[in-house]
Amino acid sequence: MSQTASKQSPTSEDVARLAKVSQSAVSRAFTPGASVSPATREKVLKAAEELGYRPNALARAVISGKSRLIAMVVAYLDNQFYPIVLEQLSRALQASGYQVLLFMTDPGDQDDTVRRILQYQVEGVVMASATLSSRLARECADTGIPVVMLNRYVPASPASSVTSDNIEGGRKVADFLVRGGHERIAFIAGAEDSSTNRDREAGFYKGLAEHGTTVFARGVGGYTFEGAAQAARDLVGHNPRPDAIFVANDHMAFAVMDVIRSELKLDIPKDISVVGYDDVPEASWKGYDLTTVSQSSDAMVEATASIIIEQIEKSAVRKRAAVLPADIVVRGSARKPA
Amino acid sequence: MSQTASKQSPTSEDVARLAKVSQSAVSRAFTPGASVSPATREKVLKAAEELGYRPNALARAVISGKSRLIAMVVAYLDNQFYPIVLEQLSRALQASGYQVLLFMTDPGDQDDTVRRILQYQVEGVVMASATLSSRLARECADTGIPVVMLNRYVPASPASSVTSDNIEGGRKVADFLVRGGHERIAFIAGAEDSSTNRDREAGFYKGLAEHGTTVFARGVGGYTFEGAAQAARDLVGHNPRPDAIFVANDHMAFAVMDVIRSELKLDIPKDISVVGYDDVPEASWKGYDLTTVSQSSDAMVEATASIIIEQIEKSAVRKRAAVLPADIVVRGSARKPA
DNA sequence: CTGAAAGCGCTTACAG
């Protein structure tokens, strides 16, 4: 099985010659809805098959102005929420005839990311990360490309957004913990400048206030595993220690649970309850069995795909903001209300 | 902040007019190494800046035959090994001026995947998944596009490959478990037709044989969480039960541990030792603390990037097969040798 | 339905 040498791909001209039709006829045979007789189409398809011809999507894109490319911009993939969203969104867009061009942001060089996105003539941009810069979104939107922020909302931005109801989700956690009889309820924040953190925290405080109480202590994990571990050490090291911690996302909650159990030798939920947010797959693994707020990636992806496709195909560039339900998933990491 | 209307992007012609130079001069100003005087380049860059011009990467690709696009083909992203590889590889390729076009395979329609890959004129293909069809690789390679299989090796394929030394890794696990005093050592396979599973299993049996023993029992998990859980139930439900299980990858090992602890109420490693393969991030989380074989994603990605880029840029289409070291990472999920 | 022709935005010999 030796390696085949790189050969020139056949062009529509080659196919036309073999099929004894014009080059335009070849193009039409590969364009859904174009006017070609069944006989011509047959001849073309047969010749194309014989030569192994495939229309050049890039040339088509240059002519038609439609690249059928959508940029997916992500900052990191270690929080499992993002790979899942990436997989689902990619499948949804593929099913609609689009393809995902992946951009991992370099925090140090956002200009470069914008430049690349624009050079590739993407028809839309999906920015998926709680911590991506809003400038990035603005610069893309400024050129008239539809932008959807997934899991982030920026009021002053021209970009559409898809989030769960982070405020309501946070409120539900507060209610759940207070009703569970907790008296010293702490919070570990994600990235302080992210809308997900801001809303989850605001809803949480609001929920506490509704029960006439306030947050007992607060730490910041910056949405990283190590940051959350350190925040947990600080928070739980104090005397008296909190009897419950709401962590701004699951990814950090796992680190918090590890510290509480392995380093501080405390029991969850007997000594401390832990609640997360996202409901990533690991939350249901028995090693954590994390009570958390579910934001359905299915629903978020579906909303994202439909918004971006609508904006592209209808040129309906009216900004939209989809807010999806956020429900508590009760597992074993937090004491339950009686 | 209202939405800007979609406006036509400026072309090199527009820039040329404003800068009072020829269109070719504009093109040269944006081509590294092209012969332009500093003065001309300045004029062009200034005009381009003013108009917000960015060269059309697609048009450039059509002309030059270089799309600077690399297809990354994946079957699923729920096993954390793949998102990590995807992130790292994407960053590495971006740093070399390439961009990743993501293809999630539809198991039911591989022809469609091939067709799309080829239409987008990608310069190379990275297939990352233990379970991707080798036909897919062959069809891409047949057109002269370099293909690298990451985490899979197919002897009869024209594609290059990057794997860890799965045979040696499997052998080390057997040695570790036997020396740890285990007497009924079981194996849970991944996908039976995958090279990773075949090699890990072969090396494992070889290692057992070197100690004059053989596998006690065998199950199949198909590299899925649920499949592995069921295999664990079957295996551990038998009497006598195994005192150690080598699971073909970490993703399945987590499911196996969950079943052993939560459903069967057994202790790990007192009652049963569990060893995985991959060393994904979750393996070091305290909830699992999984002893496993580390296959360095860094090293695998680096090898993949350098092979694919070499093949593209040197047209050196000699097939290569990189095999990287596989080392046991000893944690708490398995009894250790004295 | 069909073909000849113009044209998308660019790169790249070619001649000066």
Add this chain to the structure above:
DNA sequence: CTGAAAGCGCTTACAG
């Protein structure tokens, strides 16, 4: 170093 021109592989009015 520079510009005019040909050309990449395709789509899309246009006329028949």
